[in-house]
Amino acid sequence: MQQTNWYTIVFAAIMCLVVAAGLAGMKDYLAPQQKANELLFTKTQILQSVMPVDASTDVEAIFNENVKGFVLDNKGNIKEESTEKALQVNIIKENKKKDDDKQLPLFVFTNTEGAKNYILPTVGGGLWGWISSYVALDDQVTEIVGIRFDHETETPGLGANIKDDPNFYLDFVGEKIMDASGNLQAVTVKKGNGDPLNTDKADYEVDAISGATITGDGVTVMLKDDLEDYLPYFTKIKS
Amino acid sequence: MAEVLEQEVKVKAPAEPLFSKKNRRLITDPLNDNNPITVQVLGICSALAVTVSMKNAFIMTLAVIFVITLSNLIVSLIRNAIPSRIRLIVQLVVIATLVTIVSEVLKAYAFTSYKELSVYIGLIITNCIVMGRLEAFAMGNKPWASILDGIGNGLGYGAILIIVAFFREFFGKGSLFGKQILGDWYEPNGLLVLPVSALFVVGALIWIHRAWRKNLVDIS
Numbered sequence: 001m002q003q004t005n006w007y008t009i010v011f012a013a014i015m016c017l018v019v020a021a022g023l024a025g026m027k028d029y030l031a032p033q034q035k036a037n038e039l040l041f042t043k044t045q046i047l048q049s050v051m052p053v054d055a056s057t058d059v060e061a062i063f064n065e066n067v068k069g070f071v072l073d074n075k076g077n078i079k080e081e082s083t084e085k086a087l088q089v090n091i092i093k094e095n096k097k098k099d100d101d102k103q104l105p106l107f108v109f110t111n112t113e114g115a116k117n118y119i120l121p122t123v124g125g126g127l128w129g130w131i132s133s134y135v136a137l138d139d140q141v142t143e144i145v146g147i148r149f150d151h152e153t154e155t156p157g158l159g160a161n162i163k164d165d166p167n168f169y170l171d172f173v174g175e176k177i178m179d180a181s182g183n184l185q186a187v188t189v190k191k192g193n194g195d196p197l198n199t200d201k202a203d204y205e206v207d208a209i210s211g212a213t214i215t216g217d218g219v220t221v222m223l224k225d226d227l228e229d230y231l232p233y234f235t236k237i238k239s
Numbered sequence: 240m241a242e243v244l245e246q247e248v249k250v251k252a253p254a255e256p257l258f259s260k261k262n263r264r265l266i267t268d269p270l271n272d273n274n275p276i277t278v279q280v281l282g283i284c285s286a287l288a289v290t291v292s293m294k295n296a297f298i299m300t301l302a303v304i305f306v307i308t309l310s311n312l313i314v315s316l317i318r319n320a321i322p323s324r325i326r327l328i329v330q331l332v333v334i335a336t337l338v339t340i341v342s343e344v345l346k347a348y349a350f351t352s353y354k355e356l357s358v359y360i361g362l363i364i365t366n367c368i369v370m371g372r373l374e375a376f377a378m379g380n381k382p383w384a385s386i387l388d389g390i391g392n393g394l395g396y397g398a399i400l401i402i403v404a405f406f407r408e409f410f411g412k413g414s415l416f417g418k419q420i421l422g423d424w425y426e427p428n429g430l431l432v433l434p435v436s437a438l439f440v441v442g443a444l445i446w447i448h449r450a451w452r453k454n455l456v457d458i459s
Binding site: 003007008011012015016019023026027030033034037038040041060153155156158164 | 281288289291317320322323324325328329336339340343344346347348350354355358359432433434
């Protein structure tokens with residue numbers, strides 16, 4: 001049956017309206033729950049970078065107790081001293097802004113013995129979409145104590161392993177990011193670095209994932225670029 | 240008014256029972272002789288991807304059954320109104336809408352699974368099984384038959400997914416549904432965790448299936 005052009009156009013228009021209205025209504029209804037999930041996920045990632053977290057961990061309580069958040073600018077000044085504000089910063093949007101306009105969230109984790117860790121978010125580009133991480137540094141800001149990655153659409157089993165494979169992200173633990181003269185070296189994800197077991201913690205390198213070269217290179221660039229943004233602040237607190 | 244209705248009913252052929260032999264075949268056929276994966280070899284991409292763990296395979300199965308059944312129903316209901324020139328677009332809109340619903344609901348109520356599956360939930364849209372059923376079945380059949388056809392194909396797809404996931408998770412990680420089953424003595428086979436291994440398992444399943452059902456073997 002061949003319909004008239006008008007019938008086809010009207011049918012398509014009505015279909016679009018119905019579908020759009022339906023989806024918009026649903027999104028409105030689900031949005032608060034989704035936001036809460038994302039917030040909890042962020043808090044979990046921040047805690048995971050400094051301590052083991054499993055299903056029984058009360059993420060919310062530990063986070064509120066031990067983590068303080070700040071928002072910095074790229075000159076190293078504290079703009080806001082509020083954990084809530086720091087969590088609200090959309091790191092993916094901030095990453096696209098010019099350096100001078102960037103809001104940089106920073107989290108400080110203080111454990112029961114009073115030792116401090118600095119945890120900062122990083123954002124970069126993977127193969128298909130954005131990649132991000134929460135990286136925890138020791139109180140001297142010389143080495144990584146833990147890191148957790150997230151990604152938008154990296155290939156499961158390959159690039160997505162930056163988030164899912166402990167063999168990858170645990171390799172970063174203990175890696176030095178500063179050289180002896182205090183310059184930022186960050187950490188390079190490297191193919192065939194001759195140290196697959198990662199015994200040398202001062203070579204600024206971790207072993208790459210086979211089949212995920214572009215994601216790995218993305219991690220390298222992301223760490224270098226985003227750690228750099230925080231250097232002014234760290235220089236300030238050290239002096 | 241009531242009289243008119245009664246007359247109409249009399250003219251109609253006696254209604255088919257809901258689970259007549261023909262309708263039952265709509266569900267059982269895709270499980271065996273017309274299986275979307277092992278016989279039609281459709282939906283392989285997602286079968287490779289989400290079968291690393293039983294849990295992911297299970298959620299993917301539920302999501303596909305939901306999408307394929309509802310889209311079959313919706314397209315079947317409006318099949319006579321769909322302008323033939325844009326029917327593929329209409330089918331795609333129906334599928335995409337349902338997939339978006341699945342994705343958003345998972346994001347709100349099963350966030351961990353959403354994080355693990357998000358790419359593949361989106362890819363249901365391009366899963367050729369779903370479009371295939373809409374074009375081949377729902378466009379020409381009544382709603383109830385279309386629902387059964389959707390459930391049948393979803394189950395046939397899911398059954399293979401879960402069998403493949405069983406082998407990959409059990410031998411690749413020594414666990415099932417994330418619970419460690421095999422002890423420390425078992426050295427996990429890392430190859431099975433990689434997507435390639437799904438090809439081996441699916442290939443083996445196709446082989447076994449055809450060795451069992453001789454009528455599936457092409458004689459050319």
